[in-house]
Amino acid sequence: MDWDVVGQRSETVRRANLSAIVRELHLRGPLSRSELVARTGLTRSAIRVLLGELVAADLVSEDRRAHLGTPGRPSPLVHANPTTAVVLALDIAVDSCAVALVGFGGEVLALQRVDRPRGHLSVADTIADLVQLAGPVLAPTRGSDALIAVGISVAGIIRRPDGLVRMAPNLGWRDVALANQLGGALGVQVPISVANEADLGALAELRRGSAVGLDDVLYLSGEVGVGGGLIVGGRPLTGAAGYGGEVGHFPIRPDGAPCHCGSVGCWETEIGERALLRQAGYDQGGGRDQVDALLADAATGSPSALAALAAVGRWLGIGLAGLVNILNPQIVVLGGLFHRIHPFVAATIETELDRLALEASRALVRIVPSMLAEDAPLLGAAEMAFDALLSDPAGYLGRFEPLAAAGGV
Ligand SMILES: [Zn+2]
Numbered sequence: 586m587d588w589d590v591v592g593q594r595s596e597t598v599r600r601a602n603l604s605a606i607v608r609e610l611h612l613r614g615p616l617s618r619s620e621l622v623a624r625t626g627l628t629r630s631a632i633r634v635l636l637g638e639l640v641a642a643d644l645v646s647e648d649r650r651a652h653l654g655t656p657g658r659p660s661p662l663v664h665a666n667p668t669t670a671v672v673l674a675l676d677i678a679v680d681s682c683a684v685a686l687v688g689f690g691g692e693v694l695a696l697q698r699v700d701r702p703r704g705h706l707s708v709a710d711t712i713a714d715l716v717q718l719a720g721p722v723l724a725p726t727r728g729s730d731a732l733i734a735v736g737i738s739v740a741g742i743i744r745r746p747d748g749l750v751r752m753a754p755n756l757g758w759r760d761v762a763l764a765n766q767l768g769g770a771l772g773v774q775v776p777i778s779v780a781n782e783a784d785l786g787a788l789a790e791l792r793r794g795s796a797v798g799l800d801d802v803l804y805l806s807g808e809v810g811v812g813g814g815l816i817v818g819g820r821p822l823t824g825a826a827g828y829g830g831e832v833g834h835f836p837i838r839p840d841g842a843p844c845h846c847g848s849v850g851c852w853e854t855e856i857g858e859r860a861l862l863r864q865a866g867y868d869q870g871g872g873r874d875q876v877d878a879l880l881a882d883a884a885t886g887s888p889s890a891l892a893a894l895a896a897v898g899r900w901l902g903i904g905l906a907g908l909v910n911i912l913n914p915q916i917v918v919l920g921g922l923f924h925r926i927h928p929f930v931a932a933t934i935e936t937e938l939d940r941l942a943l944e945a946s947r948a949l950v951r952i953v954p955s956m957l958a959e960d961a962p963l964l965g966a967a968e969m970a971f972d973a974l975l976s977d978p979a980g981y982l983g984r985f986e987p988l989a990a991a992g993g994v
Pocket residue numbers: 833834844845846847848849851853
């Protein structure tokens with residue numbers, strides 16, 4: 586018997602089991618030991634030993650208080666300690682920037698969003714805005730090891746392995762090494778990952794929003810641009826380099842309008858913010874304020890506003906019918922602009938799906954507004970930043986031990 590090999594195997598099993606427990610506590614909230622046994626398939630004694638390690642590292646606590654109104658012996662709950670391990674999330678949208686500090690277990694400890702002027706904002710200006718926003722949010726973590734990672738959401742096409750922003754047409758960016766520049770400006774020395782806003786919106790809805798417990802999800806987000814985040818069989822569909830899921834640039838109308846991406850007649854040119862505002866007779870570059878005005882007019886029965894919403898709803902339904910036929914999703918989650926216009930377009934979308942989608946797939950799919958609304962990409966960036974901890978918490982335990990040993994100072 587090669588005892589080194591046995592030792593390595595048992596270490597691999599230990600790490601995988603710690604990961605299973607940490608993932609459950611992060612995603613599902615407080616659980617009793619019995620629930621952990623049921624959810625992870627581990628034995629009660631294995632759970633006891635592993636929880637001992639996690640408690641010693643101050644990553645989790647066991648709450649021995651009885652549940653009010655519960656008869657019988659109280660069952661202690663194991664819960665994530667939100668301030669032991671935290672991540673910083675950043676969202677770079679076309680109309681706004683946001684930062685959040687999110688604790689292990691998903692608690693949002695701080696969140697700040699500021700509107701920004703529409704236009705092509707330089708990378709340097711954006712970084713300066715984010716550093717200013719993040720300063721007070723990061724302050725409580727300075728001098729401790731609590732900050733474990735930074736996640737950034739960008740409304741653009743991102744090369745996943747290194748986070749290079751290949752193209753962000755509505756920000757006017759091309760080939761920006763954002764992670765390096767932001768890390769230096771923020772003065773943090775933790776891993777920084779960057780991803781597309783719709784991919785992260787999908788991740789957030791899957792873990793914390795409308796799509797919890799589902800495996801086949803299409804998240805559609807709209808602002809100036811239109812993006813898609815696709816979850817297939819429980820996994821994100823990214824394509825070879827991470828550029829996949831760009832449903833907004835599906836060529837749906839070859840004789841249509843020019844698109845920001847350089848092509849013509851992309852889906853975005855029929856369902857995006859500019860198309861909506863143009864058809865209703867508003868300033869198509871007017872951004873969020875003009876959309877608010879349009880929705881207010883629609884609510885009072887303005888025929889031109891309602892007609893524009895009906896046209897966008899029809900093209901939304903046409904495109905979604907194609908995507909439903911290809912992907913057979915359980916749910917389509919409408920985020921961003923589509924979340925805001927949902928009450929006005931829901932019926933039209935359903936009508937177009939009835940008319941155009943394959944009956945078997947159509948019968949299974951639900952179309953819902955995003956539960957996390959405009960914060961979905963930001964919260965998805967936080968979830969992405971937690972992935973390394975969830976996959977291998979053992980690598981982090983030593984890091985937190987000095988804090989626990991210091992008696993929580
Ligand atoms: Zn396009």
